Amino acid sequence: MPRTLQADTPAHLHHLHVVSHDPERLAAFYMKQMDLRPLASADSRIVLAGPGRAVEISDANDGLPPYSGYAVDSHAQLMNLKERLERSDIECAAAASELYQPGAFSVADPQGRRVAFGVSALDKAASGAPGRLQHTVYQTTELERVVRFYVEQVGFAISDEVVDENGVPTVVFMRSDDEHHSLAFFRGSRNEWDHHCYETREWNDIRDWGDRFAAAEVPIFFGPGRHGPGNNLFFMVTDPDGNRLEFSAELEHVTAGAAPGVWPHGERTLNSWGRAWVRS
Incomplete structure (x- = not known):
């Protein structure tokens, strides 16, 4: 049977990185309507997190690519996944984020979409509407x-x-x-x-x-x-x-x-x- 995420390293969608021409307006929407709260960011990204959901927002002029971020349960699972992908000649690039613990990485699909994998750094006790x-x-x-x-x-x-x-x-x-x-x-x-x-x-x-x-x-x-x-x-x-x-x-x-x-x-x-x- 082929190796699958479900069987070997189950992963769930953890956060998104979106690009906007008006990041502040977009962030205000997600804070008000989605109960997200700002986190400190190492650069110009707006990083928002809440109960079971999070988003990074960057200015379209900054040139940062959008991506979807998945989380696995442990660093051991993350390293197993990375090693398997690299054996298949898939380039794994570092994907540092306040929303991940150290060690996260991303890959690009054939059309250039990026998908990241990491271990969550979020507080599971965050409050807000369920979703x-x-x-x-x-x-x-x-x-x-x-x-x-x-x-x-x-x-x-x-x-x-x-x-x-x-x-x-x-x-x-x-x-x-x-x-x-x-x-x-x-x-x-x-x-x-x-x-x-x-x-x-x-x-x-x-x-x-x-x-x-x-x-x-x-x-x-x-x-x-x-x-x-x-x-x-x-x-x-x-x-x-x-x-x-x-x-x-x-x-x-x-x-x-x-x-x-x-x-x-x-x-x-x-x-x-x-x-x-x-x-x-």
Whole structure:
């Protein structure tokens, strides 16, 4: 059986590094709406952390690349992962962050997206509304090539695929631990960040997040509904930069080695309750 993150070094999405033309405005949104608090930073990045979620924000003019940061449980797991990747001729670059303990590293996928791995340095007792950062999704013009990298070289496992009428995959959902997906890719006409998601405890938490955004006059643009792949309840809003935030509950768990599911490309797959946001 191929080596997988789920079986050997389970990893969960820990934080994001986003790039903005107005970092202060974006940081104000995440502090107010997402209960994040500033941490001291060694450079110009704004570093924010809260209960189960964190974000680094840099100015677009600084030239720092965006990335998604995953955490493993121990330094031993981190070193095992790094050694395995380097044996596959994957370059592991240092990825220092206040959100990680020393030793974190990042890799680049075939289209240049960076993914970091480290051991968390965050306080697990932080308070705030429930919603841990759980998955991130991209659109890509090279779906097969990118998926091969994450599965065959990094060790993600495919949980579900969405296919068109010819059986060609249009969406691939991948897991790095027991949860249905922590990373997914949509086939699209652009290479861009699609959305990131916060997993809550139950439907009532989604209601409470909806009320919070309503009070701030931040409208829902997709949902509420239920996804087919993952079977999770959800809705989505956007931040001031247009980044899409999803709030989810009841995401499925998948056992190691389970065969990927196959879903037809269509609105009911993306939202069994009604209309869907279909990428192009």
